[in-house]
Amino acid sequence: MIRIKKDKDDQYSFVVTAKSGNSLLHSVPFASRKDLDDTVKQLRPLVSKTTVFERQTSHNGKFHFTLKNQNGAVIGMSKPYSSEAGMENGITNLRNRITSLDSSEIV
Template identity: 90%
Template sequence: MIRIKKDKDDQYSFVVTAKSGNSLLQSVPFASRKELDDAVKQLPPLVSKTNVFERQTSHDGKFHFTLKNQEGAVIGKSKPYSSEAGMENGITNLKNRISSLPSSEIS
């Protein structure tokens, strides 16, 4: 599921959640609903590419990934994972979740 939120500064963001309800990806803020909708529409073709995921390790040893659009701008970030394998599972779960969403949740 993709949940869309509007914050107090009139910026929009989305969260991709697993069937269990856990967050797989939190987007960056978007200035308009159109920008957010355009980013969401890019998700299915994006997640099929390997070069859009940037894997990172934080200073406290946690692992996370970012998802970048075709232009290289970050559009979302994962939650922290305690292991590299957990992070890789998160990427796989995100890919599977996006590809299994009905088009009505993406458009």
């Protein structure tokens, strides 16, 4: 599911969740709903590309990934994972979730 939120500063963001309800990706803020909607429409073809995922390790040894658009701008970030294998599983789960979404799962 993709949950869309509007914050107190009138910016929009989305969260991609697994069927279990766990968060897979938190987006960056978008200035308008149109920008967010355009980005959400790009997700399915985007996640099939390996170059859009940037894997990172934080200073405390946790692993996370960012998802970038075709221009290299960050769209969102994953939660921290305790292992590299967990992060890779997170990427796989995100890909599977986005490719299996239908329009009723975008709220």
